[in-house]
Amino acid sequence: MDSVLKQIHEFTKEPKIAYFSMEIGITNDIPTYSGGLGILAGDTIKSSADLNLPMIAVTLLSRKGYFKQEIDDRGRQMEEPVSWEPSKFMALLPTKVNVQIEGRDVAVQSWLYNVKSLTSGSIPVLFLDTNVEGNTPEDREITSCLYGGDQVYRLKQEIMLGIGGVRMLRELGFEIKKYHMNEGHASLLTMELLRIFKRDIEEVWDEDLVWDVDRVRDICVFTTHTPVEAGHDKFPYDLILRVLGEFIPLKVLKRLGGEERLNMTLLALNLSKYINGVAKKHGEVSKNMFPGYEIHAITNGVHSYTWTSESFKRLYDKYLPGWANEPELFVRVGRIPDEEIWSAHMEAKKDLIDYVNAETGVGMDYDTLTIGFARRATAYKRADLLFTDMERLTRIGAGKIQIIYAGKAHPKDEAGKWLIEKIFVIKEKLKDKIKIAYLKNYNMDIALKLVSGVDVWLNTPLRPREASGTSGMKAAHNGVLNFSVLDGWWIEGHIEGFTGWSIGPAPTETTLVEGLDRLDAEDLYSKLENIIIPLFYNDGRTWIRMMQNAIGKNAYYFNSHRMMRRYVTEAYIR
Numbered sequence: 001m002d003s004v005l006k007q008i009h010e011f012t013k014e015p016k017i018a019y020f021s022m023e024i025g026i027t028n029d030i031p032t033y034s035g036g037l038g039i040l041a042g043d044t045i046k047s048s049a050d051l052n053l054p055m056i057a058v059t060l061l062s063r064k065g066y067f068k069q070e071i072d073d074r075g076r077q078m079e080e081p082v083s084w085e086p087s088k089f090m091a092l093l094p095t096k097v098n099v100q101i102e103g104r105d106v107a108v109q110s111w112l113y114n115v116k117s118l119t120s121g122s123i124p125v126l127f128l129d130t131n132v133e134g135n136t137p138e139d140r141e142i143t144s145c146l147y148g149g150d151q152v153y154r155l156k157q158e159i160m161l162g163i164g165g166v167r168m169l170r171e172l173g174f175e176i177k178k179y180h181m182n183e184g185h186a187s188l189l190t191m192e193l194l195r196i197f198k199r200d201i202e203e204v205w206d207e208d209l210v211w212d213v214d215r216v217r218d219i220c221v222f223t224t225h226t227p228v229e230a231g232h233d234k235f236p237y238d239l240i241l242r243v244l245g246e247f248i249p250l251k252v253l254k255r256l257g258g259e260e261r262l263n264m265t266l267l268a269l270n271l272s273k274y275i276n277g278v279a280k281k282h283g284e285v286s287k288n289m290f291p292g293y294e295i296h297a298i299t300n301g302v303h304s305y306t307w308t309s310e311s312f313k314r315l316y317d318k319y320l321p322g323w324a325n326e327p328e329l330f331v332r333v334g335r336i337p338d339e340e341i342w343s344a345h346m347e348a349k350k351d352l353i354d355y356v357n358a359e360t361g362v363g364m365d366y367d368t369l370t371i372g373f374a375r376r377a378t379a380y381k382r383a384d385l386l387f388t389d390m391e392r393l394t395r396i397g398a399g400k401i402q403i404i405y406a407g408k409a410h411p412k413d414e415a416g417k418w419l420i421e422k423i424f425v426i427k428e429k430l431k432d433k434i435k436i437a438y439l440k441n442y443n444m445d446i447a448l449k450l451v452s453g454v455d456v457w458l459n460t461p462l463r464p465r466e467a468s469g470t471s472g473m474k475a476a477h478n479g480v481l482n483f484s485v486l487d488g489w490w491i492e493g494h495i496e497g498f499t500g501w502s503i504g505p506a507p508t509e510t511t512l513v514e515g516l517d518r519l520d521a522e523d524l525y526s527k528l529e530n531i532i533i534p535l536f537y538n539d540g541r542t543w544i545r546m547m548q549n550a551i552g553k554n555a556y557y558f559n560s561h562r563m564m565r566r567y568v569t570e571a572y573i574r
């Protein structure tokens with residue numbers, strides 16, 4: 001215990017940037033993430049450690065994880081709890097703070113995990129935990145299930161994250177110079193800060209003099225990730241009053257967070273000096289959704305070392321020493337001989353195909369053009385776009401392509417679950433012509449196998465729903481070519497026939513476009529048939545040239561080192 005406090009003491013010597021995220025995905029063994037948002041948070045922290053940034057991260061313990069996905073032979077998803085033992089990975093801090101919920105004092109403790117870099121940088125991550133003796137059984141579960149439960153449960157989690165998180169940092173003795181909210185889940189931290197900075201004025205004749213909004217704004221940074229209005233957390237005020245009480249006067253809260261319901265995004269927008277979307281397009285879409293706010297864009301990146309396969313790591317170490325902490329060195333990818341790129345790729349591909357065959361018995365081979373599609377199973381990602389015209393797909397692809405899917409559907413997303421079942425039906429139907437596999441329980445380990453082991457990484461979201469997307473950036477780090485709808489990061493990363501290929505028309509709009517399925521599918525089939533399949537089988541030289549471009553132009557830029565340098569200069573030290 002003493003040594004943990006000593007560590008904390010070391011960390012408190014220097015003022016920090018506090019990075020708040022509902023989910024953080026650092027390694028596969030710590031299942032406190034559900035998908036892209038959490039992985040991004042993990043990559044943010046890893047790059048910050050590599051770059052020796054003064055950061056501390058705060059998240060929830062999610063003791064029961066998100067869920068473990070089982071799929072039966074008809075494609076029906078079953079969700080099982082994940083059990084993991086925090087004490088194996090992190091140390092419990094003796095410090096506790098209280099947060100009032102429904103009038104009760106609920107105690108919160110935290111676990112310390114250090115993300116250590118080979119550069120000697122180290123970022124502490126605090127995992128908040130209400131499973132504390134003395135709390136009611138119900139309150140003990142507040143930090144158990146990531147994105148589980150109902151609206152009340154979610155609100156309690158966000159109270160713990162935002163308010164509990166700020167209190168914990170202060171109690172541990174941290175001096176915080178910026179609070180960075182990764183998505184709106186953490187935005188209640190602004191309310192706690194308003195209370196902390198409350199001016200002591202005796203005769204109040206103007207509320208604004210008491211609540212120092214400017215002072216809070218000055219130290220808050222907000223990154224939004226949700227390009228659709230319905231995706232933003234909103235809580236009715238009667239619920240807020242019941243669970244949190246009149247934390248700050250309702251009149252003030254309504255002015256900051258919306259008149260009708262407390263909109264967590266609006267609250268963060270009104271109380272942050274620097275606001276950004278996660279790709280250029282997403283910045284524009286967000287500005288459209290929230291007119292009047294200055295919204296910048298810092299395009300996401302991935303942590304290069306984490307998302308590069310063993311075989312490519314060896315190759316980069318040999319030809320681009322220092323690449324992991326200076327991904328700009330990918331610009332010199334042309335030094336790597338073609339044969340060595342190809343054999344590094346084949347090593348990753350064999351590893352994947354062996355895994356797929358062992359898991360599913362589908363009998364894939366090493367030489368067939370392999371297409372990968374792994375992401376959350378939800379309607380707008382259109383996992384089934386490839387199957388719009390089965391006859392045409394069979395004609396184009398029989399004996400020439402094999403396809404690997406993975407992805408979880410949120411337990412309450414019936415349409416997403418149905419998509420998995422649909423793919424299972426098609427998988428059976430096509431099995432003698434096109435081999436298809438669906439890997440269960442998509443996680444960080446499977447993601448690395450997939451993004452490095454396929455030949456083409458497919459992405460077919462409905463525009464502009466993909467705020468950024470990051471798995472395609474991971475693919476590029478392994479010389480895997482992106483074939484994707486022009487949305488999110490790919491609008492910036494795509495050079496047709498050079499770094500990969502687009503699907504469907506270039507975007508001009510910032511609102512949701514319906515009725516693109518046919519158009520997109522047509523383009524998908526046409527490019528697959530006339531460009532991608534012939535190139536793969538007949539022109540290996542050009543294919544490898546494109547792999548080099550993916551590395552030298554996409555991985556070079558879409559990494560979290562570049563992203564963090566931008567957060568530092570544009571958001572943190574302004």
Ligand SMILES: *Cc1c(COP(=O)(O)O)cnc(C)c1O
Pocket residue numbers: 034035036037039374375376442443444447448468469470471472474
């Ligand atoms: C990278 C990653 C994601 C996010 O990928 P997107 O392309 O943004 O959908 C989701 N889940 C896991 C396990 C990942 O590794």
